[in-house]
């Protein structure tokens with residue numbers, strides 16, 4: 363990603379390491395575990411390298427989630443090694459606070475994310491404004507271990523606590539005319555100081571086609587590693603769509619609108635050649651300034667091949683049957 367009004371194109375500040383092929387298992391959903399390993403072995407990562415890639419720093423402890431918002435379901439297993447809590451909470455993209463991935467946690471720490479409401483509006487039979495904690499009691503959070511791939515070329519395995527967006531949408535009952543879902547981040551420069559700067563068009567807006575939004579892998583996230591979601595990861599409520607580039611996962615959501623036309627999403631509007639509306643993870647479609655064929659898993663040396671749909675093709679490829687994914691990137 364790059365910053366609006368900067369003369370030179372932005373550079374991803376990443377510790378570049380010697381490429382070394384590693385492979386990972388396919389599918390994290392119980393039903394697809396049968397697919398097993400694609401082959402190869404997972405590179406054993408030493409604590410030394412983890413230290414190298416994510417500097418150790420004090421992480422504020424989060425609040426454990428109350429029992430009554432946790433689903434009985436044990437969650438979805440993943441054969442990938444989970445990233446450490448410290449990695450997930452100290453290397454973030456959240457431009458409302460900082461464009462420095464290592465600086466977001468500290469800047470976002472002040473965000474007051476309770477009380478917080480989310481409006482579900484637009485082309486629905488039953489619009490509503492929901493208190494997030496009431497929402498979590500209604501739709502208990504279950505663990506979903508997802509591989510997440512940033513468009514910048516890094517990835518993590520994150521044990522989110524979430525519930526399917528489809529459950530909330532079903533409650534609102536979309537009208538037949540609703541074709542897309544638009545998600546909006548809070549717009550409040552007093553609470554999100556990065557919004558005082560003209561980096562992006564605020565508020566941050568993301569969107570999905572209605573069928574993508576209704577897919578069971580598409581979740582609203584309220585927790586991480588069994589704890590309340592920390593501010594830097596999008597407290598109190600953010601989206602996670604594991605087969606798409608990370609920027610689709612809007613953080614600190616205040617509004618979910620059902621609309622007829624494809625929403626004007628922040629990054630797509632900012633640079634349509636670089637960030638497509640669909641933004642499905644696709645190793646065959648390069649970003650204009652870098653390849654998307656490989657990725658660096660945070661905490662590991664070397665690179666992994668990037669898989670179509672981030673490895674979730676068995677679950678989601680049918681959503682795009684007949685579409686030219688080079689054109690609709």
Ligand SMILES: Nc1nc2c(c(=O)[nH]1)N[C@H]1C(S)=C(S)[C@@H](COP(=O)(O)O)O[C@H]1N2
Pocket residue numbers: 450453454455456457458511512513547566594595596607608609610611612613614
């Ligand atoms: N509101 C908002 N949401 C956002 C972003 C952002 O800058 N602002 N960054 C996106 C990007 S590029 C990524 S990769 C993920 C990072 O999520 P994480 O920090 O929880 O890993 O958040 C996405 N959601």
Ligand SMILES: [Mo]
Pocket residue numbers: 455511512513514607608609
């Ligand atoms: Mo990203």
